[in-house]
Amino acid sequence: MVVLLGAVFAVVFICLLFFIRLYIVVKTGAKYKPGNKGQIAVLVVAGSGGHTTEVLRLMECLSAAYTPRHYVIADTDRMSEEKICTFENSKQCSDSESQFTIHRIPRSREVHQSWNSSVVSTLNALRYSLPLVFRLRPDMVLCNGPGTCIPLCVAGLLLGILGMKKVLLVYVESICRVQTLSLTGKILYPISDYFFVQWSSLRDSFFKYAGKDGSTCKNTFL
Amino acid sequence: MKTVFVTVGTTKFDELIENVTSKEAHGYERLVLQVGRGSLLPTVDSCLHIRLEAFRFKDSIAEDMKQADLIISHAGAGSCLEALGAGKPLLVVVNDKLMDNHQLELAAQLHMDSHLLYCTCSTLIQTLRSMDLSALQPFLPGQPRKFATFLDKALGVR
Numbered sequence: 001m002v003v004l005l006g007a008v009f010a011v012v013f014i015c016l017l018f019f020i021r022l023y024i025v026v027k028t029g030a031k032y033k034p035g036n037k038g039q040i041a042v043l044v045v046a047g048s049g050g051h052t053t054e055v056l057r058l059m060e061c062l063s064a065a066y067t068p069r070h071y072v073i074a075d076t077d078r079m080s081e082e083k084i085c086t087f088e089n090s091k092q093c094s095d096s097e098s099q100f101t102i103h104r105i106p107r108s109r110e111v112h113q114s115w116n117s118s119v120v121s122t123l124n125a126l127r128y129s130l131p132l133v134f135r136l137r138p139d140m141v142l143c144n145g146p147g148t149c150i151p152l153c154v155a156g157l158l159l160g161i162l163g164m165k166k167v168l169l170v171y172v173e174s175i176c177r178v179q180t181l182s183l184t185g186k187i188l189y190p191i192s193d194y195f196f197v198q199w200s201s202l203r204d205s206f207f208k209y210a211g212k213d214g215s216t217c218k219n220t221f222l
Numbered sequence: 223m224k225t226v227f228v229t230v231g232t233t234k235f236d237e238l239i240e241n242v243t244s245k246e247a248h249g250y251e252r253l254v255l256q257v258g259r260g261s262l263l264p265t266v267d268s269c270l271h272i273r274l275e276a277f278r279f280k281d282s283i284a285e286d287m288k289q290a291d292l293i294i295s296h297a298g299a300g301s302c303l304e305a306l307g308a309g310k311p312l313l314v315v316v317n318d319k320l321m322d323n324h325q326l327e328l329a330a331q332l333h334m335d336s337h338l339l340y341c342t343c344s345t346l347i348q349t350l351r352s353m354d355l356s357a358l359q360p361f362l363p364g365q366p367r368k369f370a371t372f373l374d375k376a377l378g379v380r
Contacts, residue, residue, distance in 0.1 A: 033378030040377060050300045061370035065379045140377070170373070175364065176299045178331040194376060198364065199331070 018161065025160035029193030032166050034139040035065060042066045043138035043156070046073045047146025052080040054174060055144050056087045068099035070136050074107040074148055105129055107148060118147070126151040133159065133167070140168035145177075145184050157191055172196040181206055223273075225252040227290035229283060229305075231298040234260040237343045238315050242294060243269050248350050254286055284308070292355070297329040302338065306361040312338040313353065315346055337361040 034040050044059065046052040052073070059069070069088075073080045081102055088100045105128040106121065113121070125148065133141075133155035141156045143149035149171070156167035169192040173185050178199045181189070189195055197203050228242055239255060239262045255276040257263055264276050280286070287293060287308040294313045295301040305312045314329045333340035336359045341349040373379075 030376070033376075035374070035377040035379035040379065050298075053300060057364075058366050058369055061366040063370070063374065063379065065374075168377070172369070174299075175303070176325055176328045178327045180327075194373070196369065201331075 021161045021163070022157070025157065025166065026191055026193075029166070029168055032168060032193075034166075034168070039065055039067050040139045041068055041070070041136070043070045043072060043133065043136060043141045043152065045141065045143035045146060045149045045152055046071050046080050046084060047077075047144075047148050050176070051144055051146045051174065052077075052083050055142065055172075056083060058142070058144070058172060059087070060091075068101065070138060071100065071102045072132070072148065072152060073102065073104055074146070075104040076107055103132055105132065105148065105151070122147070122151055126154060129155045130158070134164075137165050138167060140170055142170045142172070143184075143188075144172045145174045145182050147184060149184055150187060153188055153191065168193045170194045170196075173198060173202070175199075177202055179205065223251045224249060225254060225290045226250045226292045226294060227254045227256075227283075227286050228294045229256040229286075229301050230258040230260060230296045231256075231301045232279075233258055233296055233298065233317075235296050235315075235317055236260045236262045237317070237319070238294070238296065238346075239264065241343050241346050243274070245347050250292070254290070256280070256283060256286070297326050299325050299328045302329055302332060306332070306337055307363060309360065311355040311358055313349065314338050314340050316340065316342050318342050332361065335359065335361075 042062075044055060046055055059066075071080075071084050073084070084100075084102060106125050129151035133152060137159065138156070141149075141153055143153065153169050153171075156169055159165045159167050169188065171185065171188050171192040171194070173181060173196060175198045177185070177197065178201060181197075181202070185195075197206065226242070228238065230238065235258070239257055239260055242253065242255070243264050250272065252273045253269065253275070255264065255274070257276060257278055259278075263278065264274060266274055268274065283304070287305060287310060290310055292313065293305040293308075293310045294315060295305055297314050297316050302312065302314060314333070316326060316329070329338070329340060332338050336357060338358065338361075339349060339353055339355075
């Protein structure tokens with residue numbers, strides 16, 4: 001009886017500790033400035049197709065301080081790798097040295113996949129995401145909506161909760177989203193450190209829905 | 223030579239290809255089709271009233287877009303943004319057989335802001351006949367530099 005009570009107490013204690021850490025990690029994100037220490041390692045979730053094109057447009061403008069760059073693509077994606085290599089090679093001409101790597105993980109959700117099987121395949125993707133993120137230890141994760149973001153962001157969050165490294169989660173909603181947030185966006189909004197949308201109509205309707213003030217720590221741009 | 227470029231991206235949209243090749247040309251002399259995964263790949267001689275070229279995929283369709291006087295596209299975000307980025311008049315044909323397509327949201331908004339024309343296969347011919355391309359507003363590209371500036375400041379990059 002005492003052992004059982006002890007076990008229950010331990011589980012409750014660990015859960016409590018977990019949530020306190022989660023709260024601290026999410027709340028202190030805006031104050032964390034990895035740029036002060038030098039270069040920023042970025043994990044870029046390229047996902048597939050249109051998402052890759054869009055995220056590369058954002059990468060185009062980031063300075064050489066964002067080095068090295070680790071790209072993650074879905075293992076069923078054929079086009080993205082080529083796009084990324086073309087992009088990085090053109091960048092190489094302007095920078096003295098370019099450092100990037102490409103990693104593949106299983107897709108967490110194919111288009112039109114049912115919700116139940118999505119949960120299973122997301123857990124499967126998490127199995128690959130955790131070791132990858134723990135090994136790379138990026139300063140920030142940049143993503144813009146493919147389902148693959150979720151396991152990678154969760155892995156980044158876990159690094160922070162365990163106190164191993166604070167990983168900033170930067171989410172940019174796709175330009176396709178004019179009126180409503182994507183499911184990925186809705187899931188990642190509470191845990192992301194910086195959250196961007198590209199249409200003012202979405203900003204207005206969304207912040208009403210979330211009940212938050214857009215000017216605090218989450219930001220939008222056009 | 224006045225050219226129309228039709229693109230369906232990586233999708234298949236036979237109904238659109240069928241419609242643009244079957245009707246009269248409305249003053250255009252050359253028709254270039256990118257048919258993607260569609261089952262129709264019209265041959266050069268399948269269309270007598272207009273000079274026709276058709277292909278499935280190319281590494282880059284930028285050159286085709288540059289040469290076109292009008293671009294007819296499916297509602298895919300990538301195709302729409304590329305056409306508008308090329309500064310060409312754009313007519314988006316919505317595939318109404320595809321339900322719950324979130325990409326429509328972007329095309330509809332760009333239509334509301336007068337950056338493109340918008341129709342379905344059944345209204346395509348009528349739209350081509352009555353459209354006023356001069357009413358279209360140019361679409362200014364986004365400014366990812368703003369994102370970079372914000373991030374630099376937020377992350378303390380000097």
